[in-house]
Amino acid sequence: MSTRLPDARGYFGKYGGRFVPETLMPALEQLTEAYEEAREDEGFREELSYYLREYVGRPNPLYLAARLSERLGGARIYLKREDLNHTGAHKINNALGQALLALRMGKERVIAETGAGQHGLATATAAAMFGLECDVYMGTEDIRRQRPNVLKMKLLGARVVPVRAGARTLKDACNEALRDWMASFETTHYLFGSVGGPHPFPVMVRDFQSVIGREARRQVIEKEGRLPDLLVACVGGGSNSIGLFHAFLEDESVRMVGVEAGGRGMTPGQHAAPLVAGCPGVLHGTHSYVLQDEDGQTSDVHSVSAGLDYPGVGPEHSYLKETGRAEYAAVTDEEAIEAFQVLTRAEGILPALESAHAIAYLLREENRPAPDEVVIVNLSGRGDKDAAEVVDILGLEAGEGGRHEQD
Amino acid sequence: MNRIDARFKDLGARGRAAFIPFFTAGDPAPETTVELLRRVQDAGADVVELGFPYSDPIADGPTIQDSYHRALRRGLRVGEVFDMVRQARDRCELPIVAMASYSLVFRMGMEDFMDRCLAAGLDGATVPDLPVDEAEPFFTMAKERDFRLVCFATPATSEHRRELVIEHAHGFIYYIAVRGTTGERTELPPDLVDNLAALKRRTEVPVTVGFGISRPDQAAAVAGHADGVIVGSAIVKRMAAAANAREDPVETALGFIRTMAAATRETN
Numbered sequence: 001m002s003t004r005l006p007d008a009r010g011y012f013g014k015y016g017g018r019f020v021p022e023t024l025m026p027a028l029e030q031l032t033e034a035y036e037e038a039r040e041d042e043g044f045r046e047e048l049s050y051y052l053r054e055y056v057g058r059p060n061p062l063y064l065a066a067r068l069s070e071r072l073g074g075a076r077i078y079l080k081r082e083d084l085n086h087t088g089a090h091k092i093n094n095a096l097g098q099a100l101l102a103l104r105m106g107k108e109r110v111i112a113e114t115g116a117g118q119h120g121l122a123t124a125t126a127a128a129m130f131g132l133e134c135d136v137y138m139g140t141e142d143i144r145r146q147r148p149n150v151l152k153m154k155l156l157g158a159r160v161v162p163v164r165a166g167a168r169t170l171k172d173a174c175n176e177a178l179r180d181w182m183a184s185f186e187t188t189h190y191l192f193g194s195v196g197g198p199h200p201f202p203v204m205v206r207d208f209q210s211v212i213g214r215e216a217r218r219q220v221i222e223k224e225g226r227l228p229d230l231l232v233a234c235v236g237g238g239s240n241s242i243g244l245f246h247a248f249l250e251d252e253s254v255r256m257v258g259v260e261a262g263g264r265g266m267t268p269g270q271h272a273a274p275l276v277a278g279c280p281g282v283l284h285g286t287h288s289y290v291l292q293d294e295d296g297q298t299s300d301v302h303s304v305s306a307g308l309d310y311p312g313v314g315p316e317h318s319y320l321k322e323t324g325r326a327e328y329a330a331v332t333d334e335e336a337i338e339a340f341q342v343l344t345r346a347e348g349i350l351p352a353l354e355s356a357h358a359i360a361y362l363l364r365e366e367n368r369p370a371p372d373e374v375v376i377v378n379l380s381g382r383g384d385k386d387a388a389e390v391v392d393i394l395g396l397e398a399g400e401g402g403r404h405e406q407d
Numbered sequence: 408m409n410r411i412d413a414r415f416k417d418l419g420a421r422g423r424a425a426f427i428p429f430f431t432a433g434d435p436a437p438e439t440t441v442e443l444l445r446r447v448q449d450a451g452a453d454v455v456e457l458g459f460p461y462s463d464p465i466a467d468g469p470t471i472q473d474s475y476h477r478a479l480r481r482g483l484r485v486g487e488v489f490d491m492v493r494q495a496r497d498r499c500e501l502p503i504v505a506m507a508s509y510s511l512v513f514r515m516g517m518e519d520f521m522d523r524c525l526a527a528g529l530d531g532a533t534v535p536d537l538p539v540d541e542a543e544p545f546f547t548m549a550k551e552r553d554f555r556l557v558c559f560a561t562p563a564t565s566e567h568r569r570e571l572v573i574e575h576a577h578g579f580i581y582y583i584a585v586r587g588t589t590g591e592r593t594e595l596p597p598d599l600v601d602n603l604a605a606l607k608r609r610t611e612v613p614v615t616v617g618f619g620i621s622r623p624d625q626a627a628a629v630a631g632h633a634d635g636v637i638v639g640s641a642i643v644k645r646m647a648a649a650a651n652a653r654e655d656p657v658e659t660a661l662g663f664i665r666t667m668a669a670a671t672r673e674t675n
Contacts, residue, residue, distance in 0.1 A: 175464075185586075
């Protein structure tokens, strides 16, 4: 079914499309054509696999989190370790694919939007390696809370362009990157970080990220001799979740849950959960679920996690929600912080606050899997970037606040 | 006859280009917009483009985005924009064209949007993030209502898209003169004249030029080769500066519009 989507115009059912100024259409047409050629090209696919293997370190493990499993009542919980990728998150899978495509199109420069900074970091990394000029748009609020990634991007030679408009987060960074691209597309590729935006970004980013699910499916069959019962992944724009889900879409026995940012609760303006609490609308070039007011003005959003702090979501998720193939839930900031601590203490793994949302879903009593079930959680990124923010939120001073003070 | 068509027909007969000022509804205040709509014809405007403030206008540069955000921070609702037009219509006979993001239009529903526009006294709309292929289902809906849904073209628009524009265009074609967003530019592109001539040979629909025009000499230069000249950011910027300096934004806008409209007329 859905594995064959989108259609030629970039629609997943009624979601998707291209709602951008005419100025951008030539850029999207060129990109669509270049991507369609590249994905049929054995040489392109081999080059990408080479870098994913030798540079990113794929395949990464599907790790049986034994202590977390025990804590959750005995179901076998596997973590897909995207956090172990070079640069520390799944974002590099897509950044490398698009950087190779940019080279193929003869572009000299890439631009990107970033929230948590993981996509910006992945883009800056690929740009450094391939000798591309790189500008990363980032809201000033995110620059503040994701400082470690800002420093890394600068060291890699990227320019981090502060965005002061609106809420100064991911949505505003997207607006600025789109504007840059409208004036620069002849020399510049917009290396978009998620499965939203106008066609062909949702399908292209999904394809580059679907390596996650292809590996996980093979690995779980090797380890368990069967398919998993449940997949869980966090959803901001939705790229790590689509990446995990895609290879399992036709495996009808596999349930899929996408976990959005419930922020401070489901009051409008206090969360970032368009699939749970939004409605279909148009934002950033695509028709999908979105958080907006009755007029269509984009709502304020909030999440403790900069990577999930976005009012829209990729159109394929809207399609999966509508067809019922995937389910979507939201967990709060507080639950994510709790899950961050649980995983850190139980497994010695610091998850990104984004990924902690997926763990938090399983920690809820009502979502606890049965003891005979097999679950895969996408650990989409590592939590180093969030360490300072979490210490701050928990009121721990660095240098104290160890295990004993906590317990 | 639709006011837009009537106006261009009249201007065509007189062999001159339309001057089309853009301003943002509700910035700095709804009363300002109503007053401008009532007085802009005397200042030399032929058509008015009225911006519906939107939170995330990707086609627009910082000047118009800031004006949208100012209006929204003051709590402006889409419904009030229709009210402003309705109120001004007692003393405004000019064609008024909405500029509204598809995010707003989709939320209302295209059919309701057109009906509410017409009821308020708007004659057409430019929806900058609704390119011609996504707009295809709506052209019939517009024609049935005598409403004009404006098509955009740019120097880089591919041939098959150009054909779509020529097939569907009514009212006028909005030709985007420069790459990038709305906003002032020092220079207009050197190939603009050739590009305009090539497009005009293929269609009877008036071709207007916008994006990047901010000076009288630029308006005069474009007016010689196009059926209309659209000026937005340069007006919005002057109004914002006037409001900041506690001067009258309406008089400021009208003064500038007079200069630009006169320059548009000087040609040919």
